[in-house]
Amino acid sequence: MNQPPTRSDSPQLHSTETQRNLRDSQDKLEVQIHDRTAELLAANARLAAEITERQQIEIELRKSDERYRVLVETLPDVIYEFDAVTGNITFLNLEFERVTGWSRSEWIGKPFMNLLHPDDLPRAQAAFLKNCRGKTPGRNEFRILCKPGHYATGEFTSIPQIHNGKVVGELGIARDITERKQMEEHLLRNQRLESIGSLAGGIAHDLNNILGPIIMSASMLGEDLPKQTSQELVVIIREAAQRGADIVNQVLTFARGAKGEHEILQPCLLIDQVKRFLQEALPKTVAFKVSLSEGLWNIAGNMTQLHQVLVNLCVNARDAMPEGGDLSLSAKNFVVCEQFAAKVPEAKAGRYVRINITDTGTGIPREILQKIFDPFFTTKAQGKGTGLGLSTVLGIVKSHGGFVTIDSKIRKGSKFSVYFPATAESQAPSVFRTQAPTPRGKGELILVVDDEISICKMAKTILTKTGYKILTAAHGKEALELLKQHGSAIKAVLTDLAMPVMDGVALTRALKATHPSLPIIASTGLAAELRYKELRCLNVQSFLSKPYSAQQLLAVVHHALSGTPKRAR
Numbered sequence: 001m002n003q004p005p006t007r008s009d010s011p012q013l014h015s016t017e018t019q020r021n022l023r024d025s026q027d028k029l030e031v032q033i034h035d036r037t038a039e040l041l042a043a044n045a046r047l048a049a050e051i052t053e054r055q056q057i058e059i060e061l062r063k064s065d066e067r068y069r070v071l072v073e074t075l076p077d078v079i080y081e082f083d084a085v086t087g088n089i090t091f092l093n094l095e096f097e098r099v100t101g102w103s104r105s106e107w108i109g110k111p112f113m114n115l116l117h118p119d120d121l122p123r124a125q126a127a128f129l130k131n132c133r134g135k136t137p138g139r140n141e142f143r144i145l146c147k148p149g150h151y152a153t154g155e156f157t158s159i160p161q162i163h164n165g166k167v168v169g170e171l172g173i174a175r176d177i178t179e180r181k182q183m184e185e186h187l188l189r190n191q192r193l194e195s196i197g198s199l200a201g202g203i204a205h206d207l208n209n210i211l212g213p214i215i216m217s218a219s220m221l222g223e224d225l226p227k228q229t230s231q232e233l234v235v236i237i238r239e240a241a242q243r244g245a246d247i248v249n250q251v252l253t254f255a256r257g258a259k260g261e262h263e264i265l266q267p268c269l270l271i272d273q274v275k276r277f278l279q280e281a282l283p284k285t286v287a288f289k290v291s292l293s294e295g296l297w298n299i300a301g302n303m304t305q306l307h308q309v310l311v312n313l314c315v316n317a318r319d320a321m322p323e324g325g326d327l328s329l330s331a332k333n334f335v336v337c338e339q340f341a342a343k344v345p346e347a348k349a350g351r352y353v354r355i356n357i358t359d360t361g362t363g364i365p366r367e368i369l370q371k372i373f374d375p376f377f378t379t380k381a382q383g384k385g386t387g388l389g390l391s392t393v394l395g396i397v398k399s400h401g402g403f404v405t406i407d408s409k410i411r412k413g414s415k416f417s418v419y420f421p422a423t424a425e426s427q428a429p430s431v432f433r434t435q436a437p438t439p440r441g442k443g444e445l446i447l448v449v450d451d452e453i454s455i456c457k458m459a460k461t462i463l464t465k466t467g468y469k470i471l472t473a474a475h476g477k478e479a480l481e482l483l484k485q486h487g488s489a490i491k492a493v494l495t496d497l498a499m500p501v502m503d504g505v506a507l508t509r510a511l512k513a514t515h516p517s518l519p520i521i522a523s524t525g526l527a528a529e530l531r532y533k534e535l536r537c538l539n540v541q542s543f544l545s546k547p548y549s550a551q552q553l554l555a556v557v558h559h560a561l562s563g564t565p566k567r568a569r
């Protein structure tokens with residue numbers, strides 16, 4: 001019986017086995033390759049999926065970036081970013097260019113604060129510091145410099161940028177509210193004109209009372225009178241004319257009004273102005289009394305607007321007393337405690353100055369008390385009331401951080417109390433009224449520039465009599481000609497602002513370049529035209545409001561020459 005061959009038995013058998021082994025390993029290898037390939041393919045597929053996913057994410061990110069970029073660039077608000085350490089701007093959107101007229105490249109890398117109005121800087125810095133402490137300041141209004149030189153008003157909302165617990169920058173949005181502000185100013189002004197209209201009868205009556213003695217005295221002066229009598233008449237004329245000038249000044253200031261800027265005010269000055277304005281304008285059947293407490297705290301506010309609040313309330317009081325009665329205006333310091341604040345909406349605990357306007361009129365029925373602050377709500381006959389007085393009062397008081405309370409009894413009268421937050425800051429130097437003895441000139445040559453011949457003549461007469469030498473010009477161009485001829489002999493220039501050919505501002509601008517150290521006094525009949533800060537930048541140190549007295553003119557010229565600038569009106 002044949003035995004099956006073993007590997008070593010025959011070479012043929014041996015090779016067959018080798019072949020089988022080879023096939024086996026080949027099979028195994030194939031399986032391994034197959035598995036590996038499958039693995040690789042799977043890994044590849046995973047990778048491809050991952051790459052697609054990542055690409056997708058990148059595409060999404062890019063899309064989202066693009067979306068935000070487009071949004072930021074088309075947003076009708078300015079978006080800015082600045083570095084907390086350097087204070088330099090790191091980003092601005094396109095709207096910045098539209099609002100300000102600057103191109104972004106002109107400001108990127110420059111200090112953000114340089115864009116703001118110098119008067120707004122303390123508030124802006126305080127808001128930024130608050131940001132640095134990681135707190136988001138609420139909304140703030142700042143003025144922002146535009147390329148043509150004017151300022152736009154922006155409502156700023158800023159967010160601190162925090163990295164690793166540290167504030168690294170500030171990101172903010174500023175909405176251009178210039179038009180809204182102008183509109184508000186316009187509305188306020190219209191309302192002021194309305195109240196002047198309602199007081200016009202009283203003002204006209206008073207002006208007539210002033211003109212009466214002037215006309216009478218002047219006609220008597222033509223006659224041959226003893227010196228003593230004529231001197232007395234001159235005093236009457238001067239005092240009456242001064243009173244008339246004061247009234248015109250007050251009506252003009254009130255009607256035109258300053259911009260909505262706030263300054264530090266002494267309430268007694270405000271109430272004194274209102275008193276002088278109303279004393280003339282209220283009917284004689286209304287007994288008007290003013291009482292002020294000692295040491296009233298200062299408030300931060302806009303003089304014209306606060307004036308408007310008090311005048312509106314007094315006009316309402318007058319209307320509530322058609323048969324006459326008592327109207328009193330009083331002011332005192334008032335500390336609002338937590339309990340009081342909890343009872344009165346808008347009131348917060350703290351120091352306030354409270355101004356009461358009390359009448360003995362009709363009183364306000366309970367059912368209309370809720371409505372009286374609504375715009376256009378009036379109980380007055382057509383043509384008598386517009387219903388805007390109290391809504392304006394409320395708007396102004398709120399914008400000053402204050403509040404209003406009312407106490408009223410039918411047929412007994414009403415008391416309106418307005419509260420304005422006191423400020424710790426002390427007052428800016430007030431406008432000065434000179435009473436000092438008249439200083440004399442020492443032959444200094446003064447150039448008087450005014451298109452009004454009578455003003456030039458008067459100034460010339462007064463200044464020549466007091467020891468000065470005078471040159472006069474009718475406009476800026478003529479003044480520059482005279483300066484060319486007389487050069488450094490001219491020691492000071494007194495210029496009107498509104499003039500033909502070349503006005504006072506253009507003249508001062510020219511003088512700043514050619515005669516930088518020449519003292520300039522700016523004078524105008526419209527106080528609102530006196531843009532103190534702008535003119536001060538043009539080397540104008542002294543201001544004189546028309547009409548001015550001889551004493552005021554001499555004082556301001558003396559101060560300008562001695563280098564101690566003042567304002568006089």
Ligand SMILES: Nc1ncnc2c1ncn2[C@@H]1O[C@H](COP(=O)(O)OP(=O)(O)O)[C@@H](O)[C@H]1O
Pocket residue numbers: 312316317320359361362363364372373377378379380384385386387388389390391414
């Ligand atoms: N001191 C007051 N005494 C009585 N009623 C008043 C007084 N102040 C305001 N009112 C009432 O509030 C209303 C609204 O006042 P206001 O807004 O100033 O508009 P107007 O004076 O044009 O009517 C008045 O019509 C009047 O009914």
Ligand SMILES: [Mg+2]
Pocket residue numbers: 312315316385387388389390
């Ligand atoms: Mg009114």
